[in-house]
Amino acid sequence: MKCRRCKAPAVIDVRRHNAAFCADCFLHHTREQVRRAIHEFTMIAPGERVLVAVSGGKDSLALWDLLHEIEIPADGLYLGLGIGEYSDDSGRYVRDFATARGLTLHEVDLRADYGYDVPTAAAATKRAPCGACGLSKRHLFNQVALDQHYDVVATGHNLDDEAAVLLGNVLHWETGYLGRQFPVLPAGDGFARKVKPLVKLGEREMAAYCVLRGIDYQIEECPMAAGNRHIGLKETLNQLEERSPGSKAAFLSGFWSRGHDAFAAGADEERAALNDCIECGAPTTAERCAFCALRARASAAEPVAARVEIRSAR
């Protein structure tokens, strides 16, 4: 295969674009897709303070690198989840990345700073581990951004992540979630703005970006995410994509342009009805927010080790 732009030998094919790229042109392609997403959805204005949520995985490290490549300065925030060696390794990838580039990295550790970790929270609350993890991340990314006076929190959610979430939301007609699923969530009382600059790039492209840029990242799958619903939805969408390239992008972009507005008003009403958590002040529908409730139960529980599952090859 030849590169679509320069006709040099290609290193990656992107079927939804019916194109292949050499290394240099692929890196150009990724930067352009991020620029377009930021512009199209008015994600980040010049001079705003940006906080990137970094996990040590390919998407968030690629995002941090890409923002600097397109001259949008950003600091990082790493949340230590306490998932055994997996978290130890993930933190090391993030610190090495930041140190090598002289970037500012904030760190929060669930066990040290809040008295619990994800495996213990999952066991104590009988929630799926990904639920406890996601709740902790959403709350603390927002809190750190507000406390440290960042204008915007950028996350590494890519096209595949968003298409899988959309499929899950549609399958169960989660109208509230559909109203909030968009590449930008505006700031509001108690909320920092949230943006997803990778929504025009698939996760295969993000992994390729890291390989081509020499970014070391956590390749292993989170032991607590193995077999979760989200991964199953991605596998289903990839089967569709194999037969009909471009299906995931069409599904997602069609929702943004023709579906989201139908659900957005309900989400706005939900937000307007929120009150302050009696413990931490975060917006909530209840007296005490879901994070404080999780923390109270998990921090009182005996710590448990991460559950490790051995999976067969996909």
Added chain:
Amino acid sequence: MNVVLRNPRRELQIPGPMTVAALLARLELVPESVLVIRGDTLVTHDARLTDDDDVEIRPVISGGAA
């Protein structure tokens, strides 16, 4: 060729030559879900792999939806 797979990590010996697309079909892997790396270089699905190649098949699906 020597083929490294991950999650869990394991190695296979597979006779070449064959294309990347044929290798993925033989292993029943969906091309959209993996990257194929020969040595330290990414390769496209039409690239031809030989007996002497060291090949890594790297999964790209990650699980977090938070």
